[in-house]
Amino acid sequence: MGSTPPVFIGAEEVEKHLHRASLLLPALEAALANFSAGAAGGVVQPVRTVLPVPRHGGYLGVMPAYSAADDALTTKLVTFYEHLKDSSVPSHQATVLLFDPSNGTLKAVLDGSVITAKRTAAVSAIATKLLMPAFAEVLCILGAGVQAYSHYDIFTELFTFKEVRIWNRTKERAVKFAGRVRGPVRVCSSAREAVTGADVIVTVTMATAPILSADWVKPGAHINAVGASRPDWRELDDELMKNSVLFVDSRDAALTESGDVILSGAEIFAELGEVLKGTKPALPEKTTVFKSLGMAVEDTVAAKFVYDAWSAGN
Numbered sequence: 001m002g003s004t005p006p007v008f009i010g011a012e013e014v015e016k017h018l019h020r021a022s023l024l025l026p027a028l029e030a031a032l033a034n035f036s037a038g039a040a041g042g043v044v045q046p047v048r049t050v051l052p053v054p055r056h057g058g059y060l061g062v063m064p065a066y067s068a069a070d071d072a073l074t075t076k077l078v079t080f081y082e083h084l085k086d087s088s089v090p091s092h093q094a095t096v097l098l099f100d101p102s103n104g105t106l107k108a109v110l111d112g113s114v115i116t117a118k119r120t121a122a123v124s125a126i127a128t129k130l131l132m133p134a135f136a137e138v139l140c141i142l143g144a145g146v147q148a149y150s151h152y153d154i155f156t157e158l159f160t161f162k163e164v165r166i167w168n169r170t171k172e173r174a175v176k177f178a179g180r181v182r183g184p185v186r187v188c189s190s191a192r193e194a195v196t197g198a199d200v201i202v203t204v205t206m207a208t209a210p211i212l213s214a215d216w217v218k219p220g221a222h223i224n225a226v227g228a229s230r231p232d233w234r235e236l237d238d239e240l241m242k243n244s245v246l247f248v249d250s251r252d253a254a255l256t257e258s259g260d261v262i263l264s265g266a267e268i269f270a271e272l273g274e275v276l277k278g279t280k281p282a283l284p285e286k287t288t289v290f291k292s293l294g295m296a297v298e299d300t301v302a303a304k305f306v307y308d309a310w311s312a313g314n
């Protein structure tokens with residue numbers, strides 16, 4: 001009598017069960033609040049291990065987490081590469097392993113790329129709901145890769161912007177983006193043009209030096225800073241980091257991994273989970289930055305969501 005082998009849930013199946021990132025909002029809000037509650041919240045999650053692959057300009061991230069509220073145990077393995085020669089290979093690839101927490105049996109191996117795209121955008125949407133100015137009309141996305149699409153989808157589902165703008169380092173990719181998404185998007189020739197007057201800004205690039213300058217940002221705007229996840233990588237300049245109210249997903253991670261936080265010396269005001277719990281205010285009237293690095297527990301609740309939906313249909 002052998003044990004049941006783990007199931008494999010590929011990208012198409014994950015997409016089918018997680019067709020809208022907004023399906024994750026309740027589980028992610030709870031996970032962020034539980035994470036920021038410390039031991040009482042029941043989230044066990046170390047800062048991820050990131051192993052450099054120097055010869056190839058790549059990184060392997062190992063992201064384990066247990067959530068007592070969900071009784072779910074996972075680890076994500078994610079690779080990300082800076083300068084891939086073959087453009088058909090995505091810069092980020094991920095797999096999530098889901099275990100039975102009662103005995104350690106591996107239950108499922110899930111594609112992690114769709115989960116990563118959707119849970120990251122959903123967390124940015126949670127931050128935006130709390131931190132954006134009252135009458136936000138213009139959304140600006142800097143970067144036109146995988147995360148740009150997932151952010152566009154959930155932001156246009158949840159909020160009503162009068163205008164969406166995109167800028168990318170290579171304009172063709174921005175033009176392609178504007179042609180592929182459902183609503184109208186203005187393609188901008190410079191980051192400055194895209195950002196000027198925007199109420200909500202999303203930075204989703206592989207930049208290693210600042211692409212967003214404080215001078216261009218409208219006072220009171222909200223910025224979701226999603227890229228620059230290495231301690232020496234930047235997306236935002238020092239002035240913007242230091243003159244905004246800074247929110248993070250995890251203080252420990254931000255002080256270990258975020259070049260924007262570490263190198264600017266900006267002070268962290270709160271974790272997003274503290275705002276969700278009501279122990280820190282949101283301050284939407286100020287210029288706010290949510291520095292997102294991505295947390296393993298976000299993958300845990302997303303993988304559980306997909307696995308439960310998959311199990312119900314099988």
Ligand SMILES: NC(=O)C1=CN([C@@H]2O[C@H](COP(=O)(O)OP(=O)(O)OC[C@H]3O[C@@H](n4cnc5c(N)ncnc54)[C@H](O)[C@@H]3O)[C@@H](O)[C@H]2O)C=CC1
Nearest residue numbers: 091120144145146147169204205206207227228292293294
């Ligand atoms: N905070 C989080 O939870 C997560 C953050 N990320 C980060 O989000 C960012 C975007 O990820 P994806 O969309 O998957 O990547 P992608 O490779 O699909 O897209 C990256 C975009 O950045 C642009 N780009 C590349 N180098 C650049 C540079 N030096 N300056 C300006 N633009 C540049 C590319 O043209 C492309 O449009 C990455 O930094 C990634 O590490 C990704 C997953 C989760």
Ligand SMILES: O=C(O)C1=NCCCC1
Nearest residue numbers: 078080116229293294295
């Ligand atoms: O949370 C994640 O997943 C990632 N965050 C930063 C870059 C690699 C993937």
